[in-house]
Amino acid sequence: xxxxxxxxxxxxxxxxxxxxxxxxxxxxxxxxxxxxxxxxxxxxxxxxxxxxxxxxxxxxxxxxxxxxxxxxxxxxxxxxxxxxxxxxxxxxxxxxxxxxxxxxxxxxxxxxxxxxxxxxxxxxxxxxxxxxxxxxxxxxxxxxxxxxxxxxxxxxxxxxxxxxxxxxxxxxxxxxxxxxxxxxxxxxxxxxxxxxxxxxxxxxxxxxxxxxxxxxxxxxxxxxxxxxxxxxxxxxxxxxxxxxxxxxxxxxxxxxxxxxxxxxxxxxxxxxxxxxxxxxxxxxxxxxxxxxxxxxxxxxxxxxxxxxxxxxxxxxxxxxxxxxxxxxxxxxxxxxxxxxxxxxxxxxxxxxxxxxxxxxxxxxxxxxxxxxxxxxxxxxxxxxxxxxxxxxxxxxxxxxxxxxxxxxxxxxxxxxxxxxxxxxxxxxxxxxxxxxxxxxxxxxxxxxxxxxxxxxxxxxxxxxxxxxxxxxxxxxxxxxxxxx
RNA sequence: GGCGCGUUCGUCUAGUGGCUUAGGACGCCGCCCUCUCAAGGCGGAGAUCACGGGUUCAAAUCCCGUACGCGCUACCA
Numbered sequence: 001x002x003x004x005x006x007x008x009x010x011x012x013x014x015x016x017x018x019x020x021x022x023x024x025x026x027x028x029x030x031x032x033x034x035x036x037x038x039x040x041x042x043x044x045x046x047x048x049x050x051x052x053x054x055x056x057x058x059x060x061x062x063x064x065x066x067x068x069x070x071x072x073x074x075x076x077x078x079x080x081x082x083x084x085x086x087x088x089x090x091x092x093x094x095x096x097x098x099x100x101x102x103x104x105x106x107x108x109x110x111x112x113x114x115x116x117x118x119x120x121x122x123x124x125x126x127x128x129x130x131x132x133x134x135x136x137x138x139x140x141x142x143x144x145x146x147x148x149x150x151x152x153x154x155x156x157x158x159x160x161x162x163x164x165x166x167x168x169x170x171x172x173x174x175x176x177x178x179x180x181x182x183x184x185x186x187x188x189x190x191x192x193x194x195x196x197x198x199x200x201x202x203x204x205x206x207x208x209x210x211x212x213x214x215x216x217x218x219x220x221x222x223x224x225x226x227x228x229x230x231x232x233x234x235x236x237x238x239x240x241x242x243x244x245x246x247x248x249x250x251x252x253x254x255x256x257x258x259x260x261x262x263x264x265x266x267x268x269x270x271x272x273x274x275x276x277x278x279x280x281x282x283x284x285x286x287x288x289x290x291x292x293x294x295x296x297x298x299x300x301x302x303x304x305x306x307x308x309x310x311x312x313x314x315x316x317x318x319x320x321x322x323x324x325x326x327x328x329x330x331x332x333x334x335x336x337x338x339x340x341x342x343x344x345x346x347x348x349x350x351x352x353x354x355x356x357x358x359x360x361x362x363x364x365x366x367x368x369x370x371x372x373x374x375x376x377x378x379x380x381x382x383x384x385x386x387x388x389x390x391x392x393x394x395x396x397x398x399x400x401x402x403x404x405x406x407x408x409x410x411x412x413x414x415x416x417x418x419x420x421x422x423x424x425x426x427x428x429x430x431x432x433x434x435x436x437x438x439x440x441x442x443x444x445x446x447x448x449x450x451x452x453x454x455x456x457x458x459x460x461x462x463x464x465x466x467x468x469x470x471x472x473x474x475x476x477x478x479x480x481x482x483x484x
Numbered sequence: 485g486g487c488g489c490g491u492u493c494g495u496c497u498a499g500u501g502g503c504u505u506a507g508g509a510c511g512c513c514g515c516c517c518u519c520u521c522a523a524g525g526c527g528g529a530g531a532u533c534a535c536g537g538g539u540u541c542a543a544a545u546c547c548c549g550u551a552c553g554c555g556c557u558a559c560c561a
Contacts, residue, residue, distance in 0.1 A: 013561045190559040221556035316495045319510040368523040444519040456521035
C-alpha cells in the first residue's frame with residue numbers, strides 16, 4: 001500500500017567536529033534508511049554565519065565516512081535534490097517565504113533588538129512568558145513598504161494564532177500536544193537574509209521529499225512550529241521520531257565539560273569503528289533479545305524505530321572498551337597487521353624492522369590479551385626490544401636458587417636445535433624437566449622472566465618461538481648475568 | 485517561572501496485566517581451566533521496578549496525582 005521511497009536525513013550544523021550524539025542520530029537515520037531500503041541524505045545546516053568554522057564540512061563528512069555512514073545524497077555525494085548546503089539555497093527560502101507573507105502566515109518585523117530586549121525584560125518581571133507581542137503585525141502595507149524602501153533592517157516572523165491545540169504523532173513517544181498560545185512568533189528569516197533552522201528545515205525536508213524526521217529530543221519543543229509550517233504550506237507532514245539524549249554521568253546532556261564528545265577523540269584513542277557503532281547503537285535501542293555484539297549489517301537488519309527507548313542513556317565507556325576487545329578479536333589478522341604497522345610507525349619503535357610474518361605471530365599470540373591495537377606494543381614491548389630490567393616482584397617469586405643453573409644448561413640444549421619449531425621447544429623443555437625431575441614451572445617462569453623481563457604474557461613456547469633461537473639465547477645470557 | 489519529555493541493578497537494558505522468587509550484558513568478587521596473564525566455563529553480590537493513590541481476582545506493566553531529572557523557552561542549531 002505505502003510503497004513510497006523512505007528518505008531520511010542527517011542535518012548537522014558545521015561547528016567544527018562531529019559530536020558523538022550526532023553520530024548516533026546519524027547512525028539511527030542510516031540504519032532506518034538501509035533497513036527500509038531507502039535513502040540516507042546528508043544536509044548541512046549552515047545558516048548561522050557566526051558559527052561557521054572553516055573546514056568543518058569536510059571534517060564532518062570524512063568522520064561520517066570513517067564510521068561507515070556514507071550518504072546516498074549530500075554535498076559530496078550529489079543527488080537530485082541539491083544543493084545540500086543550506087547556504088546555497090537562499091533563493092529557495094526567499095521564494096517560499098513570499099507565499100507565507102502573501103497568506104498572512106508570516107509577517108515583516110522591524111522591531112529593534114533594544115525593543116525586544118525591553119519587551120522580554122518586562123514580561124519576565126511580570127512573570128509572563130517571554131514572547132513576541134505581534135507589534136509589527138498591525139503595520140499597514142504602506143508602512144511596511146515605506147520601511148522597506150528606507151532599508152530598515154527587518155526579520156520575518158511566523159504568524160501563530162493562539163489558543164489552538166496542535167499535536168503530532170511521534171513514532172517513539174506517541175501523541176504529543178501543545179497549545180499554540182505558548183509558541184512564539186518564531187523568526188523565519190533573519191535580518192541578514194538567512195533563514196533560521198525552523199524555516200529552512202521544513203522547506204528543505206519537503207523539497208527533498210523526506211519521509212521521516214529522526215532527530216534529537218531537544219527538538220520536541222519546536223516541532224509544533226514545524227508542523228504549523230507544513231500545514232500553512234499545505235504540505236504533507238513527515239513522520240517524526242525524537243531520539244532520547246546521550247547523557248553525562250550526572251544525567252545532564254552529554255557535554256564537552258565532562259569528557260570527550262568528539263568522534264575524533266574516540267578515533268584517536270584507538271577505538272574500532274565497528275565497536276563504536278555497536279556501542280552507540282545499543283545506547284537507546286535493542287532488538288528485544290540478548291544479543292550484544294553486532295556488525296553494521298546485523299544492525300541494519302535488526303533495527304526499528306519502534307524499539308528505540310524513551311529515556312536518555314548515560315554515555316559510560318566501560319562497555320565500549322569490552323566491545324572494542326570483542327570487535328578486535330573478530331578482526332582478521334591481516335587487517336590488524338595494517339593497523340599495527342601504522343601504530344608502530346607512530347611509536348618509539350618506528351625504526352624497528354621486521355617481517356610481516358613476525359608481526360602476524362605476535363598478533364596471533366596476543367589476540368586474546370589485548371583490547372586495543374596499540375596494546376600489541378604496550379603490553380608486549382619485549383617483542384620490539386630486549387628487556388632492560390627484570391620485574392623485581394617476579395624475580396623474587398620465580399627466580400629460585402637453582403634457576404641460574406637450570407637455565408644455563410637448558411640454553412645449551414636449545415643451542416643444539418636446528419631451525420626449531422614451537423613444538424621442538426616444547427619437547428626440549430619437557431624432556432629436560434623430566435630428566436631433571438622438576439616441574440615445568442621451575443623452568444618456564446625463569447625462562448619467561450629472562451626473555452621478557454616480566455611475569456605475564458603469551459604461552460612460553462609462543463614467546464620463545466617468536467623471538468627465535470638466536471635472540472632468545474642472547475636474552476638468556478644477559479639474564480644469567482644480570483639477575484641476582 | 486511556563487511548556488514538554490522522561491523515571492527497572494553502579495551503567496546499558498529485557499519486560500506491553502498472570503510464564504517474574506524481575507531476565508541479560510558491562511563492571512566488581514569467587515571458583516574451574518592453566519607455565520603466567522588473558523580468553524573461556526561456572527557461580528556470587530547488586531533493583532522495596534521514583535513515591536502515593538486507584539482500576540483488576542491479579543500491575544514493573546493500565547489510570548490519576550506527587551517528587552525528582554532532563555530538554556526547550558534566541559535574528560543558535
